[in-house]
Amino acid sequence: MNIPSSTLVEVQNIQMDFHYHTALKDVSLAVKRGEIVTLIGPNGAGKSTLVKVILGLLTPQKGQVFRQAGIKIGYMPQRLSVDMALPLTVERFLRLSGITQLATIQAVLAEVGASAVLQRPLQHVSGGELQRVLLARALLRYPDLLVLDEPIQGVDVGGQYELYDLISRIRTQRGCGVLMVSHDLHIVMAATDHVVCLNQHICCSGHPGIVSRHPAYLSLFGARPARDLAFYTHHHHCAEHTVNEENIPITEESVLPANEQSIHPLHSAVVITKD
Numbered sequence: 001m002n003i004p005s006s007t008l009v010e011v012q013n014i015q016m017d018f019h020y021h022t023a024l025k026d027v028s029l030a031v032k033r034g035e036i037v038t039l040i041g042p043n044g045a046g047k048s049t050l051v052k053v054i055l056g057l058l059t060p061q062k063g064q065v066f067r068q069a070g071i072k073i074g075y076m077p078q079r080l081s082v083d084m085a086l087p088l089t090v091e092r093f094l095r096l097s098g099i100t101q102l103a104t105i106q107a108v109l110a111e112v113g114a115s116a117v118l119q120r121p122l123q124h125v126s127g128g129e130l131q132r133v134l135l136a137r138a139l140l141r142y143p144d145l146l147v148l149d150e151p152i153q154g155v156d157v158g159g160q161y162e163l164y165d166l167i168s169r170i171r172t173q174r175g176c177g178v179l180m181v182s183h184d185l186h187i188v189m190a191a192t193d194h195v196v197c198l199n200q201h202i203c204c205s206g207h208p209g210i211v212s213r214h215p216a217y218l219s220l221f222g223a224r225p226a227r228d229l230a231f232y233t234h235h236h237h238c239a240e241h242t243v244n245e246e247n248i249p250i251t252e253e254s255v256l257p258a259n260e261q262s263i264h265p266l267h268s269a270v271v272i273t274k275d
């Protein structure tokens with residue numbers, strides 16, 4: 001099957017079984033150029049499994065995987081598969097990707113805001129710096145599609161906003177598509193175009209403002225994250241993020257009880273801009 005030229009990858013009706021356990025059942029999704037798609041779901045929902053199917057690292061028992069011919073994919077895995085006991089500088093670690101030009105490595109580290117760690121041993125960089133180095137590695141081949149499996153692990157809350165802001169800017173500047181896995185709902189949902197809520201099957205999917213109010217989402221995650229998102233988007237985002245399913249604007253007053261409106265923790269949050 002041919003996929004539209006704007007689509008980078010598409011999977012249809014995927015089933016992935018491990019022994020007697022079905023990790024994915026009848027899962028379909030697509031990522032287009034310039035779009036950020038975020039997979040959310042509880043532990044064991046099949047998020048990493050779906051990412052591996054999309055990357056071609058796992059072959060599903062059923063369904064089809066389409067990749068646009070000739071596209072390059074940059075992958076940031078959930079775990080770093082490097083022996084942290086090895087004496088390895090960030091520069092040498094990035095050279096392991098096959099890119100040997102120092103100027104290219106310096107440019108990509110500057111792009112992710114991690115120039116300062118170039119000569120530092122990998123095991124001495126902080127959690128937030130390590131995530132930026134891993135993002136730099138995924139960017140080194142100038143991918144059409146960036147696949148990020150829980151990119152904000154080990155990053156403090158302020159750093160999480162910065163990292164999502166960075167990912168959003170990379171998408172805009174490079175025009176690549178982004179497929180992300182995340183647990184942190186209220187932050188990531190404000191920085192994404194399309195959310196897919198997974199729990200073996202797709203429970204719901206669509207625009208973040210709609211998914212956050214979907215009964216399947218609420219039964220998985222509870223009401224609080226939805227209220228956080230509505231509050232957050234009300235303050236920091238364009239109109240398209242502040243309407244509900246009936247296209248009625250969502251206001252701070254409509255989602256938070258009066259006694260929570262002035263003390264909400266996201267009130268002073270760092271702004272993520274959505275282009």
Ligand SMILES: Nc1ncnc2c1ncn2[C@@H]1O[C@H](COP(=O)(O)OP(=O)(O)OP(=O)(O)O)[C@@H](O)[C@H]1O
Pocket residue numbers: 018019021023041042043044045046047048049050
């Ligand atoms: N190689 C494997 N062999 C057997 N079972 C596996 C394998 N990989 C994943 N699983 C199982 O498939 C299910 C989905 O795992 P997966 O890692 O995709 O979930 P996840 O949504 O990414 O979870 P988390 O949020 O905890 O990272 C889990 O029950 C897991 O134990």
